[in-house]
Amino acid sequence: MCKTLLNNLETEITKYINGGICVAFSGGVDSSLLLKICCQLAQKQHKKIHAVLFDTFLHTKNDIEIAKAVAEECGAIFSILHINELDNPLIQNNPKDRCYQCKKFLFTKLLEFAKQHYCQTIFDGTNEDDMHIHRPGLQAIKELGIISPIANAHITKEQVRILAENMGLSVANRPSNSCLATRFKYGTTLETALLQKIEQGEIFLQQLGFRQVRLRIHDDIMRIEFSPEQMPLLIENIEQIRCYFKTFGWKHTTIDLFGFRSGTMDW
Known part of the structure; x- marks a missing residue:
């Protein structure tokens, strides 16, 4: 099965090699697998x-x-686009179409980069599973002509991880991450200090050993999501966690008994 999946993905990518390819890259397992195969074929x-x-x-x-x-592991030319999307009034108040507006804003910038570097095609790491859940940003990348080879080859997240592990990618088992705006209710003004606080809180928990973690904010309540299997880790570190988050300023800090679930602020 893996060989068939890999062949399908290579077929999707090969169509665009001659015209030059730019990969929207996060370092996550999806875009890393995509980049690795692109680099092998391009070489x-x-x-x-x-x-x-x-x-x-x-x-x-x-x-x-x-x-x-x-x-560097894949042999690609690595570049960083520094963008402040909070300057965009269509994004800064976390509207319900934020994901669409944000993807449109970012990938428009990437199209400019691609043109400057003579790349005719932009790839992103959308997988088959993403096509069947709430992902408003997919409409934006479709409108901009961005290609999603993994999704086009109908490869799921689990299959991506299997292929990445078979290829020896260091991020094969890296937990998925998401935009920090997903930690807040729609309509919340997204401020830099607030976003940084959430990022620091999640890093703190990850350093304690929590693998997949999210801090979700509901007015004066901070809700912590992690795998229920790691509840013993919470109990072991409860006092340290309590003292750390007491400084954050939310009235209540709670544990979500249902654990980590993607997209819970959309429910």
Whole structure:
């Protein structure tokens, strides 16, 4: 099965090699697998692939070093686009169409980069699973002509991880991450200090050993999501966690008994 999936993905990518490819790259497993295969195919034709990371206030900063290392691992040309999407009035108040507006804003910038570097095609790491859940940003990238080879090859997230592990990618089992705006209710004004606080809180929990974690904010309540299997880790560190988050200023800090679930602020 893996060989068939890989062949399908290579077929999707090969169509665009000659015209030059720019990969929207986060250092996550989806875009890393995509980049790795692009670079392998491009090398056969003595071409280089551009891997471009968005550095924004809505993306965690630890992505940068990981993405840089993986891009070097794959043999790509690594670049960073520094963008402040909070300057965009269509994004700064976290509207319900924020994901659409944000993707449109970021990928419009990436189209400019691609043109400057003579790349006819931009790839992103959307997978098959993403096509069946709430992802408003997919409409924006479709409108802009961005290609999603993994989704086009009908490869799921689990299959992406299997392929990445088979190819020896260092991020094969890296937990998925998401835009920091997803930690807040729609209509919340997104302020830099607030976003940084949430990022620091999640890093604190990750350093304690929590693998997949989110801090969700509901007015004066902060809700912590993590895998229920790691409840013993919470109990072991409860006093340290309580003292740390007491300084954050929310009236209540709660644990979500249902654990980590993607997209809970959309429910």
